[in-house]
Amino acid sequence: MRHKLHPGISMTTLAGTLFVVATPIGNLQDMSPRALQVLKDVKLIAAEDTRHSARLMQHFGIGTPMTACHDHNERDKGGRLVERLLAGDDIALISDAGTPLISDPGYHLVRQAREAGVKVSPVPGACALIAALSGAGMPSDRFAFEGFLPAKAHGRRQRLQALAAEDRTWMVYEAPHRLLECLQDMQQELGGERRVLLARELTKTFETLHSAPLAELVAWVASDSDQQRGECVLVVEGAPAPEGDAVGDDALRVLDLLLAELPLKRAAKLASEITGVRKNLLYQIALERGNG
Structure with a gap:
């Protein structure tokens, strides 16, 4: 039960939480215990496709009401969901599979919730x-x-x-x-x-x-x-470094000598000026050699 407002407590203090919940991408055993508990406890689940997600809910015995929140209605639906969040309801956002917002709907709802001062809590899990x-x-x-x-x-x-x-x-x-x-x-x-x-x-x-x-x-x-x-x-695989970026033994010796006397960024900059090798590449090499 929500308590009456006390002086100094804002309305957003009593707002609900928007949980961004990852669901399995195939194997249902990848559903985390925390995700299951959140989906059972919230007042509403905003799903990309309620028909698709109904099968998942049925499998886990979750009876929480669902509403559709997808690419075509998210901007309009988001405002109504934020109103419920501000009124104190906890809501879970799920996609058809995997982590919401990753090439799936949800960005607009999460942004609207954050702009309204609503707490957003990720519940991590499967991501392809x-x-x-x-x-x-x-x-x-x-x-x-x-x-x-x-x-x-x-x-x-x-x-x-x-x-x-x-x-x-x-x-x-x-x-x-x-x-x-x-x-x-x-x-x-x-x-x-x-x-x-x-x-x-x-x-x-x-x-x-x-x-x-x-x-x-x-x-x-x-x-x-x-x-x-x-x-x-x-x-x-990333593109190979251009031939001009090859780092020979002489460049590495110069870099090591400078690293012994100078901070990393300064050493990489001077080594680049001396050897002609890109500064960013020398900086990365220094990090990989344990000079962070």
Whole structure:
């Protein structure tokens, strides 16, 4: 029960909480105990598709009322949900699968709630892109997520051209019916040697994680129609450093000598001026050598 307002307590103090709840992307055992408890305790669940989520709720015996909150109604629906939050109701936001807002609806509701002073509490769990990255065996200290590439070939190739020089590991989601043509466009724009991991049907019965240079991956997917089904994540190896960025032993010796006497940033800057190697690259090397 809510208590009467005391002097100095604002209305938002008594507001409810918006819980952003991750749900399984396939294997129902990935539903966390905390997520289950939150979904049982809140007054309302805002779901991307109530019909889809009804099956999940039925499986776990959750009878909390649901309302639809998706791309087409989120801006209008958000205001009414925020009113309920301000009145003291706790609400959970879920998507069809995985973590809300990650290439799924929810951004507008979360933003409206925060702007109204409502507490937003993430309840973490399954996320396809993080699951794929964790199994890719590619550098993961820095990475980029590009969501879905454009559906039409021209727009997709333009985006891939812009990503061709990205040196971080990067990821995209792709629909199964566009997977092969997307990989073919990647081969055209990134080259056949660029390594890509196809993560398909993660956590499900036919889970596949297959990594290969693009030329091999295109041929493998083209030869097996089963690999063109289900939810797909593509994890792309970052672009190799240009030849001019090669760091020889002399540059490393200069960097080490300067690091012994100077702060990291100053040492990287002077080493760059002396050797011609990019400052940011030398800075990163110094961090990796334990000079942080």
